[in-house]
Amino acid sequence: MKKFAWLTLAFAVLASASVGSATIDNLREFGRGSWNEILRSHTGKPTIVHIWGVTCGPCRTEMPQWGAFLRERPDVSLVLIDADLVPNERGAVAAMLDEAGLGSAENWTFADAFVEPLRYAIDPQWRGEIPRTVLIARAGAATVMEGVADFDEIRRWLNAQQPESRGN
């Protein structure tokens, strides 16, 4: 009986490790220059950047809602940046992303103890409070939403973005 419990535990650990591995592998290190890279790679597309962290209570509640939002709008250009105020552990970040159904999204994690330049690049006024959402319009104009996101407002914003001109 005891042996069985051990085996179950071992399998559970193995299973959770294998689920998380793809997400960990795709989790990109956010360092100096990463913000510009994100902006460049999404140029011309309305983009939603959501900043979160594993130890942030409201983020724990909010992340599954982001997962649901991504299922509702799979076409949306969504970037998730883990930027906890405590140092970020890749395993825990990946596990929480998987749990929220966000493992396949574009995921980044802060990867430098000198966090000031990372925050400054995103917003010179930002001292690291999370959750935080930045809506970047096609032409680059950014709108900041502090705290837990209002998804109705995000939908309105998305719908208000000019469709890409199709050319002629």
Next chain:
Amino acid sequence: MSKTILLSACAVLLSSLLATAQMSHQHGAKPACEGTTLACATKVTPTFAPDGTLWLAWDAGGFVSVARSTDFGHTFSPAVLVNALPLALDWGPDARPAIALDRQGRIAVAFAVFKDKEFNGQVFYTHSEDGGQTFARPAPITADAESQRFQVVAFDPDGSLFAAWLDKRNRAPARTRGEKYPGAALAFTWSTDHGATLSDTRLAQDNTCECCRIGVAFAGPGRPIVLFRNIFDGSIRDHAITTFVNPTTPGPIYRVSVDDWRIEACPHHGPSLAVAPNGDYHVTWFTSGSARKGLFYAHSSDGGRTFSSPMSIGNLDRAPEHPSVLAVANTLWLTWKEFDGTKTTVQLMASHDGGKTWSPPKAVAETSDYSDHPLLITNGARAFLSWQTLREGFRLIPLEEFS
């Protein structure tokens, strides 16, 4: 038999602590080096002994170390390790070891360790009666097993030791009742035998914010003043202050400022408190409330009952953070960190009229990598900035030329 069980229980506990200590290597701010020396420390707590000697307590490589300097930080005595085995020391962004000395050179040190992955902590206390050559074996600061962090130790003007910390002991009974217990209680204890033994723990206030350092000063013997981020109704994490009526009776809790910061998360950004020779309280803090955002300063001439309207500090476009305030004779000092896009600077302002007007901010130190909080200390006559940075190591900068 029971001894064997106890020993193996200790071994299990020890190996889990060691494992956590190793894990914490990847978690904490990356140190400059892997050892236990001052150069490898990411958090350094300074204090001046009444005899003018500078003392530092720091955590590095899983150990809390203590050393003294008689030449204002140019050279240090060989460091003494306070704990015998490496521990998973609390690497929370606002946590640091605490150290205080009395007039006879007795030393009190308190530090926290992480017990698990949920950031539950345990505060240990130790003291030295031989001028820091040896320390007693660190012992839990309280018998309660739930969680303690953000400890502070300070000797009052009569030489009694006051210790305060954030304590989650009331969380478990709340859970049993099916209730949530937000935050942590502000707990305290005293030692009336020069730090050798501590009295039973008492609670000053339930449901304070659980992740910010607290500010401690004295209104007189047996009368600590504690400044802390409280949780007001509706999850509003604004600052509150209490002045003890006597050693065991906290006074009324006054709100320092209605910033209206509704947040159900950890700001990791605690306040700082100083008392001027005329008894005025001077406080500085960070908020991101709906009423105001940024760093602020205010003063009180009525024992914390009312405060001046909050004065904004620093350049908002340079993310000012981690403010510290100090009163030395008739001069007040305020310091904080800013980031200009390439480097972090420590900004400084002085006031000679009790905080009514301040000199323009001036950068007094800079670095371009990870840095600890800038801290202000005094030897009674002069003001100093203490700053540990990854690149430059420890610096103690006298401030009189900037006044």
